Amino acid sequence: MPCNFCILSATAMDSGCALTKTSLGMDVYRRTLDSWFMRGVELKPTNTGDPEYFHKVVDCQYACPAHTPVPQYIRLIAQQRYSDAYLVNWESNVFPGILGRTCDRPCEPACRRGRVEEEPVAICRLKRVAADFKDDITPRLPKAGPGNGKKIALIGGGPASLTVARDLAPLGYELHLYDAQAKGGGFMRSEIPSFRLPEKVLDEEIGYVLDMGIKARFDTYVDSMQAILDKHYDAVFVGSGAPRxxxxxxxxxxxxxxxxxxxxxxxxxxxxxxxxxxxxxxxxxxxxxxxxxxxxxxxxxxxxxxxxxxxxxxxxxxxxxxxxxxxxxxxxxxxxxxxxxxxxxxxxxxxxxxxxxxxxxxxxxxxxxxxxxxxxxxxxxxxxxxxxxxGQQNAFPWIERSTGVNFDAHGLPVLNKVTLQSTRPDVFFGGDAAFGPENIITAVAQGHQAAISIDLYCTGKDLTARPAPDVTLVSQKMGIHEWSYDSAPTEDLRLTVPLADLDRALEDRKLEVELGFDLDAAFVEAERCLNCDVQTVFTADTCIECDACTDICPTSCINFIANGPEDDLRTRLAVPAIEPEQALYVSGPLETGRVMVKDEDVCLHCGLCAERCPTAAWDMMRFTYSVTKATPNLMEVG
Amino acid sequence: MSFIKPKFRHPRLPTNALGFTVADYDGAISTLCAGCGHDSISAAIRNACFKSALEPHRIAKVSGIGCSSKMPTYFLGRSHGFNSVHGRMPSVATGASLANRNLTYIGVSGDGDTASIGMGQFIHLIRRNVNMTYIVANNGCYGLTKGQDSATADLGSVSKGGAANPFDGIDLASLAVLQGASFVARSFSGDKDQLEPLIRAAMAHDGFAFIDVVSPCVTFNNHAGSTRSYGSTRDHLDAMPVDFVPVREEIRAEYAEGTSHAVTLHDGSVIHLLKADAGYAADDRTGALTAIRSAQQDRRILTGLLFLDPNSRDLNDTLELASRPLNELGKDELCPGSKMLDSINEGLR
Structure with a gap:
């Protein structure tokens, strides 16, 4: 009889359910009519149609606030396509050379490599490799679009404002950027010493943005929001940082x-x-x-x-x-x-x-x-x-409370967390000015979102209707057992970046301390990437349950077992899945009534499951996930 | 195509009593066809050795020729191995077992290597009760020569070429029971829950332990009309679940009264025959033959422990050979000298 709770029913027992210890002689039935309606306890097949599922598997990209497609550019570096690697970065994070030296690297603690050996891939320093060894990419950068008649003011010349400018310029917005300093960059320039971030790199990457027809007003301290509003901008973006x-x-x-x-x-x-x-x-x-x-x-x-x-x-x-x-x-x-x-x-x-x-x-x-x-x-x-x-604090003495821009008890602007719109509809915030001190990559990510909001606002559209990410999923099969990526994980340990001579470095404030990887080192380090964006995609219909994938999997990720509630499933895997943050990939029911359960945690993306699969029920498919920007398709990198 | 299995393993792989993980029992990456049943058997042997905490260097793998006989390369990379002449693995195994009785011998053979060219040797291995585990990866066809029907192919099974087999197949399990084998089992490569405990029990058994494993040939015998395909085997499977409890482990599983039948092996470990088959008497040779035959008539594939003689005496004991392996005997023991000869001669006067 069913216990009216779960998917099982049993004879010779008062109840049979996931919480009841099974014993011999107890006939347990699944999928009886009685229990059909109680299926909620069983894990449903993973919805891989949801872009966020595979996105989460690419741990580095998922951890990055701007969701830079890390494995993609690392492969381009391995292929010696440094300009392409740079542009993939530039499209996503606007400042690859700067970030390649100064980023807080939320991607690296997330890197799967760090879970199967001692150290994650040196993602940040590979980004710098792309910047150091690229050719002249200026001809490939987008230009300002034909004027659309709208004017936007950007207050502060840091990463958030520059990102908004970069995203809006191709759409034809007239962008006025105000900054108190003599040059753009905000804290990237004033706070980060030259021995970590040379001025040349700053000038180059800030120049790429300003060269898109941005009307920069440097040496201009904005001391009144009202004065800006009086100039009748269509929207104002505040990226003035946390300056105190x-x-x-x-x-x-x-x-x-x-x-x-x-x-x-x-x-x-x-x-x-x-x-x-x-x-x-x-x-x-x-x-x-x-x-x-x-x-x-x-x-x-x-x-x-x-x-x-x-x-x-x-x-x-x-x-x-x-x-x-x-x-x-x-x-x-x-x-x-x-x-x-x-x-x-x-x-x-x-x-x-x-x-x-x-x-x-x-x-x-x-x-x-x-x-x-x-x-x-x-x-x-x-x-x-x-x-x-x-520590540092936000300070907005220059925004008059009469403008309609409201602040909370901590002195931070009251914002919509998604649209970054303030209580005054035509004023938007981003970067440290929005939610307090964070870091460059967060400022960039918020800049992208603010640009979308400003564009939606200026075209009279609903700000909450955010554009869906651009997602693709393409098989990497090239022959019977060949893949278009280097599927075999290398065993090299993480390389350290060489440093300049200490005595010389201490004598010269502007001498960059980190020398960056050379090309040989960059290749070795790039090959350490496990290509987590090449997904293991399973089709239950074609599986014949031969166990070939389970047997070959080096990290014992793949299981064929009876379905059950997630907590129970996690304990029943070949190696119990104890990291709740790491998803289980669950198939629909197979011929024998079991399901395929893959623990994504330490999958090497080596493709052996797909190589050993006789029916191509497993395939290795490259997944791309691009946060849609105000200007879609800013870059075309094959 | 990958030729090397990555070295990275799950950081939380469980360890056995020896401190080894299952990866310590891995072999080279398989070059058999993707999805071959034989690879599952390799993995089952690997898992069984891991779970029984056998020392890899105390195991010897022996095989003949064929897809099946390539298998030992793909498991237990740190064990001894001998890849012999086609069908002659039993001779090698017999000699090895006599020379060093302290190793665990795992023989891997196929339906061709055992039921055709090796039949003459196989029969004598049974007769002599050589202490080893003998696994036949039985796919009913000659996969290495493009899938011709083998001697174990079922009557009427359709080959990939489309022809139905006109001959009755040799049933190796029945043959082994009939010939007096002390441990006979049958299993399916796709049923590791059963195959692993059977292999563990076979390795613990003192004497010749035979396991006939239905192992679909994914390339030449996995189509409609074949009786040895994954689909057909699953459809006709009549599996007796088996649990194996080695002597040094506490009995953790609880079985309700009358639902399991325990068989105790020579070394004290226990095989539990589970569920509806509790009434099955594994020590009844005639009953085993009847059960196999009646299952065949119903087109069922009966798997599980079919027959076991817990009081079996292996070849070394029957011949009353030295209790220690040859390589442990010194010069004085092997060549006791003229005094000993004199005393023997004296005893014969």
């Missing part, structure tokens, strides 16, 4: 020491624009983020000999990317953790050092951290200068 560095105004001695205490963000900008050229010999940098790392490394190049980073949190919890911490340590900069700044010590009216309270982290059962004083004597560190790099 946090201070420590209440610390004892702060005011007296002011001449030698600097806000990290402002100080870096002053260095970039050459208003500041030196710093004291002994420098303390307060803070644990990437700005702190940039401050300490810049100090080393401006005369700082005894430079220390002193941070409240434990070393492991610091916000800075692991590789940026490594770079600082490599340059002889100690990072002293678990120290909370207490006082600026002044002697004879001059800063001589700082005292710190020692703390230790205590985590409660929810993982929340509290820094508890250890009770030890405060620590004193002597110094000549202090750089405060403890």
């Amino acid at each position: 560095g946090r201070n420590l105004p209440d610390l004892s001695g702060r005011d007296t020491a002011d001449a030698n205490v600097h806000i990290g963000l402002d100080w870096l900008a002053n260095v970039a624009f050459e208003h500041v050229k030196t710093i004291g010999k002994r420098v303390i940098v307060l803070g644990g983020g990437n700005t702190a790392m940039d401050c300490c490394r810049t100090s080393r190049r401006l005369g700082g000999q005894d430079v220390k980073v002193i941070v409240r949190s434990p070393f492991e919890d610091m916000k800075a990317s692991p590789w940026e911490k490594e770079d600082a340590l490599h340059e002889g900069i100690p990072i002293i953790d678990n120290h909370v700044p207490r006082t600026f010590v002044i002697e004879d009216g001059k800063l001589t050092g700082m005292t710190f309270e020692k703390v230790k982290p205590v985590y409660d059962k929810d993982g929340h951290r509290e820094l508890v004083p250890t009770g030890e004597e405060p620590a004193f560190y002597p110094c000549d200068d202090v750089l405060i790099a403890i």
Whole structure:
């Protein structure tokens, strides 16, 4: 009798269901009329028609805010098609050369390679390879379209505004870009030191955008939104960043020491624009983020000999990317953790050092951290200068509340999270200005969405009707057992990027520290990519259940078992699927009543299942997923 | 076409009592046709050795000639192996077993290698009860020479060329039971749930253990009209589920009263015959023959443990040979000298 809950019914038992332990002599029936209506418990066949399913399998692309098609450009690099690789990037993230040096790389922790061996593919540095070795691509870049009579103002010249400009220019919009600095780039230029991001790279990639007929108004600080609105733009985009560095105004001695205490963000900008050229010999940098790392490394190049980073949190919890911490340590900069700044010590009216309270982290059962004083004597560190790099804030003193642009309690604009439209319909936000400090690639992703919204708004369409992504799925079969991609995973370990000589690098603020991969190294690294965009696509109708795929699969992903609820299925696989974030690919019922269940987690995309399949029930199909931009088909790369 | 299996394995692969993962029992990548039943048998042998925690270097694989006999390359890459002359694997296996009784021998053969050219040798392997597992990958055709009917092809089975087989096939399982084999089983390459425990039981059995495995030839014998195709085999399968509990494992599975029939092997491990077949008496030679015959008449393929003699004596015991392998015997034991000869002679006076 059925238990009225699930798909099974049984004799010799009061009930038979997924929760009941089966025993011998119990006849269990599936698909009886009684249980037909209770099928919800069984996992339904995976809907691979939903673009998001296969998109999620391409972990790197899925993790990227702009969804750059990583495996595609890595294959182009392996094929020595550097210009094509660059343009695939450019279409998606606008600043491949800049990002190839400075990106926060959300793709790399997501990389599947990191789950089957020690290190992910060096995705970010391969992006730089495309930028370093491309030919002149300017003839292939899109041009400004014939004027459509609409004018858009872009406030701030950072990555978000430049992305909006790039996406809208081919449609014929007249784009006015305002920035207080002498050149475009925003924080990419002022905050990131030249030894990490050479000016040449910035000028080149910002130039590609500005050359699309953008009317740039540099050295123009916008101090009134109303004044902009009075110029009757069809829409205004605010990409003014989060420009205000946090201070420590209440610390004892702060005011007296002011001449030698600097806000990290402002100080870096002053260095970039050459208003500041030196710093004291002994420098303390307060803070644990990437700005702190940039401050300490810049100090080393401006005369700082005894430079220390002193941070409240434990070393492991610091916000800075692991590789940026490594770079600082490599340059002889100690990072002293678990120290909370207490006082600026002044002697004879001059800063001589700082005292710190020692703390230790205590985590409660929810993982929340509290820094508890250890009770030890405060620590004193002597110094000549202090750089405060403890975070940044949004600031919109220039937007009059009377304009109809509303702000929340934290001082952030009230926005529609998808359309990025503010409470005033013709004003849009993006980048750090929208939701607080993030990173370049997030600003670019938001720029794309804001451009779509602005175009929909200016053409009188519904802003919530977002364009669907452009998706294709094409078999890679070239012969009986041949694929159009290098299906066999290589066993090379991740290569490290060579660095410039340390002494020379510390002498010259503008000398780029990372040298980038050469072409031989780039090929080896590119071949480490597992081609996760080449999907394993299963057709239940043609499967004869010969087990060939299960037997050959190197990573034991493929199972032929009885269907059941997902939690139960996950435990019954050859290797239980313990990563809930990684999907199970479930087929419809096969001849024997079982289903094919593939755990996507550590699939190598090696194609062996499809090679060993006698009926082509498995096929290796390349999946492309392109976030539709305001200007569709911006690039054609075969 | 891939010739090398990638080295990466699932990072959370389970390990057995020896600390090995199933990947430690892998062989080279198969060059058989994609979808060949034989590859499933290879995987079942690999899984069985992993689950029974056998040391790869204590296993020897022996085979003859044919698609089936290529198989040992594709599993247990760290074990010993001997690929012999067509149909002559039994001689090699007999010699090896006599020389070193401490290894686990896995013979892999096909319907041609066993039922045609090797029949004369096969019969004597049974008669002598050589301690080994003998697996026939039985596809009813000569796949390596483009699919002619083999000696085990069923009467009326249609070949790929379209002709129905005019002869009755040799049933190797019946033959083995009749000839006095101490362990006889039949299974299907597409039913690893049954095949794996059978192989584990066969390897634990003290004596000759024969497993006839229906293994569809995906290229030459997987069409409509063939009685050995994946579809036809599944349609006519009458499977006795089997569970194997080795001696060192606790009995975890719980079987309700009257639903299972346990057979204890020489070494103390247990085979459970499950479900409706609880009444099946695996130690009844005549009953086994009747059951196989009646299934054939109903066009059913009866699979599972068909016959087992738990008190079997293997060749080494029958001949009262040294209890240690030859390679462990020193010069003094192999050549005891004139004093020993004198004492033997004295005993004969």
